[in-house]
Amino acid sequence: MKMKLFLISISLLLGACSSNVKPWERGNLARAEMTFGAEGLINTINDHVYFSKEATSGGSSFAAGGCGCN
Amino acid sequence: MKKNNAFALAAASLMSATNISSVSAADWSHELNTFIYNESDGRVSDKSIKYSGKASLNDGDTLLNLNLGVDILTGASPTGALPSDGKTQIITSPSGGTQTTNTSSTLEKAPFNDKRFSFDVGLNKAINETGTRANIGFSFSKENDYKHLGLSTGLSKEINNKNTTLAIGLAYSADTIDPIGGTPRPLSPIGTRKTLSSKSKKSIDMILGVTQILSKNTITQFNYGYGKQTGYLSDAYKRISVIDNNGNIVNNIHEARPETRAGHNFFAAIKHSLNNGNVITETTRLHADEWGTNSFTSELKYRMALADKSSIEPYVRFYYQSAADFYTPQLSNEKALPSYASSDYRLSKFSSYTLGATYRLKTSSKNEWNLTGEYYQQVPGGLNFGEDDDDDNSSSGKTVNNPGYSAFILSLGLKF
Numbered sequence: 019m020k021m022k023l024f025l026i027s028i029s030l031l032l033g034a035c036s037s038n039v040k041p042w043e044r045g046n047l048a049r050a051e052m053t054f055g056a057e058g059l060i061n062t063i064n065d066h067v068y069f070s071k072e073a074t075s076g077g078s079s080f081a082a083g084g085c086g087c088n
Numbered sequence: 089m090k091k092n093n094a095f096a097l098a099a100a101s102l103m104s105a106t107n108i109s110s111v112s113a114a115d116w117s118h119e120l121n122t123f124i125y126n127e128s129d130g131r132v133s134d135k136s137i138k139y140s141g142k143a144s145l146n147d148g149d150t151l152l153n154l155n156l157g158v159d160i161l162t163g164a165s166p167t168g169a170l171p172s173d174g175k176t177q178i179i180t181s182p183s184g185g186t187q188t189t190n191t192s193s194t195l196e197k198a199p200f201n202d203k204r205f206s207f208d209v210g211l212n213k214a215i216n217e218t219g220t221r222a223n224i225g226f227s228f229s230k231e232n233d234y235k236h237l238g239l240s241t242g243l244s245k246e247i248n249n250k251n252t253t254l255a256i257g258l259a260y261s262a263d264t265i266d267p268i269g270g271t272p273r274p275l276s277p278i279g280t281r282k283t284l285s286s287k288s289k290k291s292i293d294m295i296l297g298v299t300q301i302l303s304k305n306t307i308t309q310f311n312y313g314y315g316k317q318t319g320y321l322s323d324a325y326k327r328i329s330v331i332d333n334n335g336n337i338v339n340n341i342h343e344a345r346p347e348t349r350a351g352h353n354f355f356a357a358i359k360h361s362l363n364n365g366n367v368i369t370e371t372t373r374l375h376a377d378e379w380g381t382n383s384f385t386s387e388l389k390y391r392m393a394l395a396d397k398s399s400i401e402p403y404v405r406f407y408y409q410s411a412a413d414f415y416t417p418q419l420s421n422e423k424a425l426p427s428y429a430s431s432d433y434r435l436s437k438f439s440s441y442t443l444g445a446t447y448r449l450k451t452s453s454k455n456e457w458n459l460t461g462e463y464y465q466q467v468p469g470g471l472n473f474g475e476d477d478d479d480d481n482s483s484s485g486k487t488v489n490n491p492g493y494s495a496f497i498l499s500l501g502l503k504f
Contacts, residue, residue, distance in 0.1 A: 038248070038249055038251055039251055039301050039303060039304055040249075041249075041250070043304045044301070044304070046304055046305055046361050047301060047304070047305075047307055047361075049361070049367075051359075051367045051391050052307060052359050052361055052367060054299065054307075054309050054357060054359070058119050058121075058140065058458075058501065058503065059119050059121040059138050059140050059501055060121070060446060060458065060460050060499055060501060062138070062140075062155070063121065063123055063136070063138065063497070063499060064462075064497075067125060067464070067495075067497065068407070071434060071440075071464075071466065071495075072383070072407060072409060072434065072440065073379075073381040073383070073409050073412065073434050073435055074351070074353075074375040074377070074381055074382075074383040074385075074409060076293070076313055076315065076353050076375075077311060077313060077353045077354075077355035077371075077373040077375070077385070078309075078311065078355055078357065078371065078373075079257075079295065085204060085229060085231065085234060085236070
């Protein structure tokens with residue numbers, strides 16, 4: 019089931035690749051809030067809390083690492 | 089000004105190998121954040137200060153980042169053992185030495201006191217004119233009983249008229265665990281002789297990603313990640329109760345986890361800007377690994393402009409994980425000990441919910457304040473995808489060892 023969902027996602031993504039937004043149409047996409055990973059330290063903090071308190075982590079980037087968390 | 093020059097100087101040593109002649113203070117942007125994290129029932133408390141510095145050089149040709157953090161951790165962490173009906177017990181705690189604790193509450197907890205210092209630095213550089221970039225990074229962190237060293241590298245490539253970005257990343261880390269009081273032998277009774285040598289843990293991670301522009305207002309990202317850890321993956325401070333038929337504790341023993349763990353992450357994210365400029369962000373993650381801790385995570389954020397210079401971003405997050413195959417709230421004295429067993433609540437089946445909001449206020453073109461309040465609730469049990477329910481906490485006469493808990497975070501940050 020999970021593999022099916024993944025394959026459907028990939029198919030949708032490849033279908034979407036045909037979109038071609040021109041550079042002068044990307045003003046909105048250039049805003050910081052439209053950039054993945056640009057949220058700053060609050061995201062780092064949250065990732066570390068989740069890493070410490072839950073058994074699984076990572077996904078958007080490498081798992082926040084390096085602690086013998088209590 | 090003095091501080092800016094110090095950061096520039098620190099970065100200069102990293103750049104000496106990359107033909108970057110100089111960095112001036114004006115190239116840097118900074119973020120400073122302080123936060124408090126508090127768990128309910130007198131559990132973990134964290135007071136922290138973090139710094140992040142970024143420099144963009146040669147019109148973005150080279151990007152540098154530097155992160156520093158200090159955490160002061162106090163409180164008490166559940167040991168995993170069952171409550172012993174009000175009796176006083178001697179516990180070797182993560183803060184060192186032995187502690188006497190009364191265990192009449194619902195959980196047996198070990199008090200601790202720790203400091204964590206973390207540092208990482210990264211360099212991201214364009215390596216040709218056609219949108220190919222490379223990055224390298226180094227990370228370090230240290231606690232009283234734990235040391236982390238990590239290296240990472242990656243490549244990204246823009247294609248399809250810069251509508252698509254492909255990325256690959258690799259990371260390696262070598263951690264050293266040096267538990268206070270020595271490393272216990274797996275499943276050995278509490279109080280018996282421990283080995284004094286430190287233990288190591290190694291991790292390799294790989295990530296493959298695609299970021300795709302879907303329209304003028306929509307962008308999406310898909311990542312696949314594979315990670316493998318080997319070495320000492322147990323928690324030296326966790327213990328499990330062995331009980332008899334009547335539910336009485338016969339013995340408490342140290343936990344034992346497998347020495348390898350490989351897992352997969354599937355991650356998808358989408359950002360969409362509405363006509364009024366407000367931004368919706370949704371992220372979803374599926375995780376599966378060989379310990380059986382499979383998880384589902386979904387987070388939704390909505391960033392609303394309040395005025396020209398301020399915005400608020402409420403968010404909700406849901407997380408569910410199944411229990412590790414070797415998770416057990418307690419062991420029976422009538423059965424042979426298994427090869428692996430842990431009653432760490434973090435390996436049990438649970439759900440968690442996060443509710444939070446970030447308020448941002450721009451005070452100049454470069455300066456921005458942000459204030460975040462967040463509530464986190466962890467509850468035992470949760471979704472059931474048809475897996476066996478034998479990891480529930482109620483499989484014997486004794487009480488649960490993960491009743492759940494809540495926590496709040498209050499964070500204040502300044503970008504300058």
